[in-house]
Amino acid sequence: MHNIAEIPHVRALWNPTGPCLADDREELDNENFARRVRAAATILYAHGVRRGDVVAVMLPNRLELVIILFAAWHLGAAVTPIKPDSTFDEAHYQISDCAAKVVITEGGRGLDALDVADVAGPAVAIGAPVPAVAIEDDATALIIYTSGTTGQPKGVVLDHANIAAMCAMLIETLGLDGSDHSLLILPLFHVNGIVVSVLSPLLAGGRATIAGRFSASTFFDVVERVRPTYFSAVPAIYAMLVAQAAERTPDTSSLRLVVCGAAPMPAELIARFETRFRVPIVEGYGLSEGTCASTVNPPGGPRKPGTVGVPLPGQTVAVMDPDGDLLGAGERGEVVIKGANVMRGYLGRPEATARTIVDGWLHTGDVGYFDQDGYLVLVDRIKDMIIRGGENIYPKEIENVLHAHPSVLEAAVVGAPHDVLGEVPVAHVVAMPGAELIPATLLEHCGVSLARVKLPVAIHLTESLPRNPVGKIDKRKLRAMAAPA
Structure with missing residues (x-):
């Protein structure tokens, strides 16, 4: 396939009645998906969207968001998705920063926006269809805004070549196909x-189902009903699933693998999930600036x-x-990435781009090393490092020790x-359901594996940890809570 934007058209020609995309409300076969994309493109065109424009979409997870994505690409426009529970100021900042031509929401949300039902809803009738625009590889496809842990969020510009390269890499690595x-x-x-x-699944000839709001207690009911072959999640979701009542024994036989990303997953949590649910976890690592993924534990092994x-x-x-200078196996330094997946840059921020991409290398801000087998081990974020009396301490090392305690579900330092x-x-710890934790006992547990300088001066027991919109633990909030010791 020449480019990602052609997916709806090619699938409709290839297998018109084959399943394509579904959510909690409806299911679309390939022909109806392509028809809805053409109808949405016609509406967007009528509202002035042309090649090089940006369409902002502020919607919860639902298939109309995907329809709008392909409709914008049909016209040669880019898409910037906005977190659906953003405040007015947050949404307005993103819309203004990328100079969006139109904004699409559900019911307006106080913004000068088109209603999603009028653009991509099932009742939208197609007028005279607008011809698809020929798309160059370097045309902007997505503008993804970072979560803004350091100042204002920045728009990560990903072009069609970035997206196509990333999908091809994932299809090969995960072995995706029409099944x-x-x-x-x-x-x-x-x-x-x-x-x-x-x-990636649509490009591989497969299908996708968009789940509504995640609920750990009902999630496996969805898996049993939908019968997916894989899903992708973050460590927090796997922790919530492991914490479900022990008598819950769902049918996971349709799943051939599950994917974990966004943050490193403790080995103990991987073992708990795989032992209980009998599905292999394929852990990967990447960032938005690298179009999602850069390393992965091979599904075929060894993981x-x-x-x-x-x-x-x-x-x-x-x-x-x-x-x-590049370092050898076992030597710690900053993880850097090269490849067709590396972003074009930060929108309108040449200085920030120049600091992040140097001589073609994307600087991640993560500290890591390669082991003797060529597997990447992440040590921590550079900015999360604690300097205690001149000694460098990586919180992840302490967190790994805490996670090894059988009564610890989650930990953040x-x-x-x-x-x-x-x-x-300072450590913040969430206990396994039904387990009793005593800070002094945890400190004793840490003392077996950690030098005294690395021991937490305080261990706070909490029911949950704060998270950013992507599901990563929000350490900025935890640092803000930390009183002078």
Whole structure:
């Protein structure tokens, strides 16, 4: 296929009545999906959308969002998805920053917006169809906004070549084909949800079902009903599923694998999930600036829990020191990435782009090393490192020790300010359901594996940890909560 934008047209020609896309409300075969895309493109064209414009979409997970994505591409326009529960100010910032031509929401939301039912709803009648625009590889396809952990969110510009390359890499690595059926549970305002769970299976000839709001207690009911072959999630979701009542024994036989990304997953949590639900977890690593994924534990094996796997085909992943020299196996440094998946840059921010992409290398801000087998081990985020009295402490090392305790479900460690030492580690811990945890016992557990300088000065027991919109633990909020120690 020449480009991703042609998926609806090609699938409709190839197998008109074959299943394509579904959500909680309706199911579309290939012909009806292509028809809805053409109708939405005609509506967008009537509202002035042309090649090079940006269409902003602020919707919860539903198939109309995917229809609008392809309708915009049909016209040569780009799409920026907005988190559906954004405040007016957050949405207005993103819309203004990318100079969106139109905004599509459900019911307006106080914005000068088109209603989704009038653009991509089932009742929209197609007028004279607008011919598809020929799309160049370097045409912008998506503008994905970072979660803004450092200042204002930045728009990550991904072109059609980025998206096509990423899909091809995922299809090869995960072995996707026409028999695959993805269940989307991650948000569609993030590149993982769009690329891993929608575009890749559709390009491979498979199908996708978009789940509504995630609920751990009803999730496996959805799996039993939909019968997907895989889904992609974040560690928090797997932790919630493991925490379900022990007597729950769902039928997971349709699943050949499940994918984990967004944040490193503790080896103990992987083991708990795989032992209980009898489905292999394929853990990967990547970032929006790299169109989603850069390493993955090979589904065909060997998979090595505690690592994030090996580089995807077509990508070079390396570890670099502060002087720009590449390091050998076992040496720690910043993880850097090269490949056709690396973003074009940050929208309207040439200085930030130049700091992030240097000599073709995408600088991730993550510290890691390659083991003797060529598997990447993530140590931590550079900015999360705690400097205690001049000694560097990586929170992830402490978190891994805490996760090894059988009564710990989740753990997060951040630095708290200290008058003398600068910073000291503080831990926030969520217990397994029904388990009783005592901070002193956990501290004793840590003391077996960690040097004294790395021991948390406080362990706070909590019912849940704060998260950002993608599901990662929000360490900025935890740091803000940390009183001077």
